[in-house]
């Protein structure tokens with residue numbers, strides 16, 4: 001079992017520190033929901049900075065086997081920065097993972113796996129799959145075109 005932390009929340013660095021003694025598995029994502037600015041960073045650039053800072057912390061702790069980090073993102077620039085930092089820190093491949101949603105950036109998923117990274121693909125299933133799927137569509141309206149194109 002693991003927990004998900006959202007990098008856009010201002011409280012997340014503190015939450016991470018509080019979780020570390022539990023030696024947790026943590027999936028770090030940017031954060032998908034609309035939150036007020038006193039709760040979450042409103043600017044994408046700040047969210048990306050926060051994500052990378054948290055990723056660095058997770059990688060350093062992973063080297064000491066104190067956490068199992070999972071980077072849940074499709075942001076390829078960010079993924080490459082994390083991979084470069086992991087190499088600098090000598091964090092072995094396999095002590096961290098990349099998770100992406102099924103069908104999104106499939107080429108990147110394959111490329112990462114071929115490069116020896118541990119990659120998992122998230123799919124929706126069970127009784128709530130439809131609600132989950134609709135939320136993903138609402139998050140990014142361009143996905144409606146993506147679905148239609150695939151249907152055709």
Ligand SMILES: Cc1cc2nc3c(=O)[nH]c(=O)nc-3n(C[C@H](O)[C@H](O)[C@H](O)COP(=O)(O)OP(=O)(O)OC[C@H]3O[C@@H](n4cnc5c(N)ncnc54)[C@H](O)[C@@H]3O)c2cc1C
Pocket residue numbers: 004006029030031032033072073074075076099100101104105122136139140143
């Ligand atoms: C495995 C996984 C689990 C997640 N779990 C949670 C969770 O528990 N709670 C939560 O709040 N959020 C969750 N999210 C969503 C996350 O918070 C972001 O909203 C979402 O991943 C978009 O941010 P990004 O990191 O991909 O980067 P972005 O900078 O937003 O996107 C980078 C690029 O990826 C592509 N992309 C990103 N998202 C999509 C999409 N939905 N459809 C098509 N293309 C896309 C676009 O080309 C975009 O330019 C999860 C995401 C993943 C991958």
